[in-house]
Amino acid sequence: MSQIWIAVIGASTTAFINKYVGHSVPEKWLDKPRFKRINTLVPIVLLSALVGVQTFAHKKELVVDQRLAGVGVALIALKFKAPFPVVVISAAITSAAIYNWF
Amino acid sequence: MSINPRSNPIDRTALSVAFTVGLYGAAFGAAGVTAGFSIIQTCLLSLLLFSGASQFAVVGIMGAGGAAISAIATATLLGFRNALYGLQMAPILKVKGIRRILSAQITIDESTAVATLQENDADRKRGFYITGIGVYVFWNLFTFLGALGASAIGDPSVWGLDAAVPAAFCGLVWPRLKNKTQFIVSAAAISWALILTPLTPAGVPIITTVLLSVIFGWKK
Numbered sequence: 001m002s003q004i005w006i007a008v009i010g011a012s013t014t015a016f017i018n019k020y021v022g023h024s025v026p027e028k029w030l031d032k033p034r035f036k037r038i039n040t041l042v043p044i045v046l047l048s049a050l051v052g053v054q055t056f057a058h059k060k061e062l063v064v065d066q067r068l069a070g071v072g073v074a075l076i077a078l079k080f081k082a083p084f085p086v087v088v089i090s091a092a093i094t095s096a097a098i099y100n101w102f
Numbered sequence: 103m104s105i106n107p108r109s110n111p112i113d114r115t116a117l118s119v120a121f122t123v124g125l126y127g128a129a130f131g132a133a134g135v136t137a138g139f140s141i142i143q144t145c146l147l148s149l150l151l152f153s154g155a156s157q158f159a160v161v162g163i164m165g166a167g168g169a170a171i172s173a174i175a176t177a178t179l180l181g182f183r184n185a186l187y188g189l190q191m192a193p194i195l196k197v198k199g200i201r202r203i204l205s206a207q208i209t210i211d212e213s214t215a216v217a218t219l220q221e222n223d224a225d226r227k228r229g230f231y232i233t234g235i236g237v238y239v240f241w242n243l244f245t246f247l248g249a250l251g252a253s254a255i256g257d258p259s260v261w262g263l264d265a266a267v268p269a270a271f272c273g274l275v276w277p278r279l280k281n282k283t284q285f286i287v288s289a290a291a292i293s294w295a296l297i298l299t300p301l302t303p304a305g306v307p308i309i310t311t312v313l314l315s316v317i318f319g320w321k322k
Contacts, residue, residue, distance in 0.1 A: 003164065003169065003170040004138065004139055004143055004164055004170075005143070006170035006174075007160050007163075007164050007170040007173040007174060008139075008143050008146055008147055008150075008151075008160070010170060010171075010173075010174040011147070011151055011156060011160050011173060011174045011177035011178070012146070012147065012150035012151040014174060014177065014178040014181065015150075015151045015152070015153055015156055015177060015178070015181045015184070016150070016206065016207065018178065018181040018182055018184050018185045018188075019181070019184045019185065019188055019206040019207060019209045020188070020202070020203065020206040021185050021188070022184060022185035022186060022187060022188020022189045022190075022191075022192065022206070022209065023188040023189075023191070023192045023195075023197075023202050023205065023206045023209065024188075024192075024202070025188075025189055025192070034319065034320065037319035037320075037322070038315050038316055038319035038320070039186070039189065039190055039315075039319075040319070041284070041287055041314070041315035041318055041319045042183070042186050042190075042312060042315045043187070043190075043211075043214065043215060043218065043275070043278065044275060044278050044279070044284055044287055044288055044291070044315070045287060045288070045290075045291035045311035045312065045314050045315045046183045046186075046211075046291075046308060046309075046311060046312070047211065047215065047271050047274055047275040047278075048275055048287075048288040048289075048291035048292050048295075048311070049291045049292065049294065049295035049307060049308040049311045050155065050211070050268070050271045050295075050308060051268050051271045051272055051275065051292060052291070052292035052293075052295045052296050053295050053296070053299060053307060053308060054264075054267050054268040054271065055265075055268045056296055056299070057296075057299045060299060060300050060304075061299075061300065062296060062299060062300065066259065066262075066264070066265065067264050067265040067268060069265070070262060070264075070265025070266070070268075070269055071265060071268050071269055071272060073269075074265075074268075074269035074272045074273065075272060075276075078272060078273060078276045083114075083118070084115055084118045084119060084122070084270075084273050085118045085121075085122060087269055087270075087272070087273045088118075088122045088266050088269050088270050088273065089122075089266075090269075091262070091265045091266055091268075091269030091272075092261065092262030092263060092265055092266040092269070093262060094262070094265065095259070095262040095264060095265030095266070096259070096260065096261055096262030096265075097262075099259045099260065099262070099264075100260060
């Protein structure tokens with residue numbers, strides 16, 4: 001079997017195990033207030049980290065490029081309570097305009 | 103359940119998220135084929151793995167000549183957050199057997215994010231399933247189209263898709279930042295991830311921010 005097939009099947013298997021394990025841990029684990037506080041913060045830290053990495057990372061380097069302008073426009077749109085599609089599309093248009101014309 | 107994006111704001115949010123995120127599947131399809139994956143291998147990643155960041159990691163590492171084991175390890179690390187999402191969703195969904203298997207498969211950033219923004223369990227359930235199934239359908243459809251038209255949309259930057267994804271994540275994290283502490287935690291997570299990016303393998307900067315949630319959440 002080629003390395004690519006091993007990667008496809010292996011990563012798909014562990015991805016499902018990750019997802020399924022989460023659904024199968026006893027419910028009483030969630031009853032602790034400390035756990036609830038931490039669990040509320042989990043999506044905040046992971047999504048924030050994804051924002052940072054996907055805005056600035058180019059492989060293992062940090063770069064400032066058209067993506068930052070797009071994300072900046074998205075944040076302005078969010079500040080003005082714009083609906084989700086407006087946020088995303090305004091970011092895409094800004095980024096594409098800078099990338100294609102500058 | 104009937105979906106009504108005109109009158110129901112949950113459906114509207116869920117479908118906009120599903121469509122915009124799904125569209126990015128085209129970039130993934132193109133990335134897969136460009137990295138040397140066949141169309142079938144690329145589509146199988148979207149059907150079976152179904153977690154964007156992990157999928158990009160797999161094709162990125164294999165395309166750069168990495169070993170299968172490092173692609174699997176990175177994807178697993180990136181996908182660990184889905185286990186935490188599952189932990190959050192299980193008491194709300196309360197499903198067993200085949201339904202749990204199917205619900206687990208669509209437990210991703212977007213479905214959990216839309217669900218946890220809602221005020222009660224019925225709405226959370228609705229947000230989770232419409233977003234999860236919606237992303238699954240659009241993501242797989244656009245993966246296939248992207249893989250087919252790999253050369254046409256080879257550079258996602260031309261279409262601004264490279265900024266659309268972090269913008270989408272901004273849109274998902276923004277409504278969660280309700281107090282000063284949460285803003286600080288968010289800023290700390292961004293800084294942490296950026297500091298680690300040049301130093302650690304891909305995925306580590308994201309997954310290790312979980313430590314910040316433990317530190318900040320430990321005491322009231």
